[in-house]
Amino acid sequence: MPSLNPIPPHRWKLSVAPMMDWSDKNCRYFHRLLTRHALLYTEMVTTGALIHGEVPRHLRYNAEEHPLALQLGGSEPADLAKCAQLGESWGYDEINLNCGCPSERVQRGSFGACLMNEPLLVAECVKAMVDVVQVPITVKHRIGIDKSESYDFVRDFVGTVSEAGCQTFIVHARNAWLKGLSPKENREVPPLRYDWAYRLKSDFPALTIVINGGITTNEQVAAHLLHLDGAMLGREAYFNPWWLASWDAAFYEAEATALTRESVEARMCDYMAREMAAHGTPWLTMARHMLGLRHGLPGSRHWRQVWSNHRLKDLSPHAVMKLAHAAED
Numbered sequence: 494m495p496s497l498n499p500i501p502p503h504r505w506k507l508s509v510a511p512m513m514d515w516s517d518k519n520c521r522y523f524h525r526l527l528t529r530h531a532l533l534y535t536e537m538v539t540t541g542a543l544i545h546g547e548v549p550r551h552l553r554y555n556a557e558e559h560p561l562a563l564q565l566g567g568s569e570p571a572d573l574a575k576c577a578q579l580g581e582s583w584g585y586d587e588i589n590l591n592c593g594c595p596s597e598r599v600q601r602g603s604f605g606a607c608l609m610n611e612p613l614l615v616a617e618c619v620k621a622m623v624d625v626v627q628v629p630i631t632v633k634h635r636i637g638i639d640k641s642e643s644y645d646f647v648r649d650f651v652g653t654v655s656e657a658g659c660q661t662f663i664v665h666a667r668n669a670w671l672k673g674l675s676p677k678e679n680r681e682v683p684p685l686r687y688d689w690a691y692r693l694k695s696d697f698p699a700l701t702i703v704i705n706g707g708i709t710t711n712e713q714v715a716a717h718l719l720h721l722d723g724a725m726l727g728r729e730a731y732f733n734p735w736w737l738a739s740w741d742a743a744f745y746e747a748e749a750t751a752l753t754r755e756s757v758e759a760r761m762c763d764y765m766a767r768e769m770a771a772h773g774t775p776w777l778t779m780a781r782h783m784l785g786l787r788h789g790l791p792g793s794r795h796w797r798q799v800w801s802n803h804r805l806k807d808l809s810p811h812a813v814m815k816l817a818h819a820a821e822d
Contacts, residue, residue, distance in 0.1 A: 503722070504560060504587075504629075505661060505703050507714070507740055508532035510727035511564040511589070511633070519774070520782040521558045522764055524730070526757050527737035530745045532560045537591050539604075540567030543576045552583045562587035564633070566594070568604040568614060570621035577622040577630065588622060590615070592634040595669035595679045606635050606669035612650045616657035623658035631661040633705070633725075636689045637668040644689055651693055651700070661701040663725055664690040680706075680728070691720045711736075711743050718744075732785045754786055755818075762810040769810075776810045777803060 509516070509524055511534035521533045538551045554561060563580040565588060567573045577588045592615060594605035608615050615632065622630045632654055636647045651662055667683040674682055685707050694702040703723035708714060714724045730737060735754060741747035761783055768774040780800045787793040799805070799817040808816075 505723035
């Protein structure tokens with residue numbers, strides 16, 4: 494399969510977005526079965542959870558997940574520096590600062606999208622992390638706050654933060670409305686302005702600019718890569734994960750593999766059995782991430798129902814897989 498884009502591969506060319514309650518280690522292991530090269534992100538981990546909580550619970554991952562980035566939520570430079578050091582010591586390849594989440598819970602913690610109103614504080618946070626780790630410090634952000642229509646706002650934010658040492662910006666190309674919209678509505682209602690991300694790349698050609706928001710096809714990815722350094726994919730990648738299986742050949746000039754949905758499912762069964770034995774993790778909490786694997790195929794509804802059936806929780810993953818495919822025999 495020919496490559497859709499001639500840009501040489503690099504760390505941020507394709508990535509799967511950090512998604513709260515979804516991008517856990519089990520989801521990332523599943524995604525890595527589908528693409529060897531795309532960058533994977535953790536769900537956001539707050540500085541408080543790492544400083545006052547159980548570090549292994551938040552930072553444990555599978556070695557197969559690399560390249561892997563840790564997304565942090567916080568606004569205290571010293572706390573972020575400490576957590577960035579923790580992330581680096583655990584082997585993460587990148588530390589990302591969340592400046593894009595608009596949820597009220599996150600706002601109450603004074604981080605997420607509301608930080609875009611304080612670019613000097615974000616710059617302090619970035620510098621504090623840059624000074625103590627060797628891995629890249631990146632920022633994920635929106636293009637504006639509430640109903641502001643000023644490109645200058647995001648341009649000045651990126652300019653200020655880049656001077657502190659951030660060289661990679663992941664741009665969710667929508668405004669974040671801090672009041673009046675739910676997190677789901679914040680992903681759908683504010684209009685997408687991809688051209689503002691393109692303008693950022695034009696204004697800051699030395700920076701790495703990655704686009705995020707509303708991207709659902711390889712053709713859209715390829716079109717963005719004509720202007721930008723990378724594309725981050727979120728909800729479509731989660732709900733239609735087989736899409737990921739096309740990325741290595743399409744964008745990394747890798748040879749097409751003999752990967753099949755069935756082989757990926759079988760390898761997830763092996764993984765789930767190992768996790769159950771080692772950590773007691775119920776297979777239901779892991780299998781939920783692959784429910785879109787057979788999206789659009791005949792029998793997919795029955796397959797999802799079996800893998801979601803709590804009455805089967807005492808069976809082994811391989812036994813559940815046999816039941817899921819029984820109707821096909």
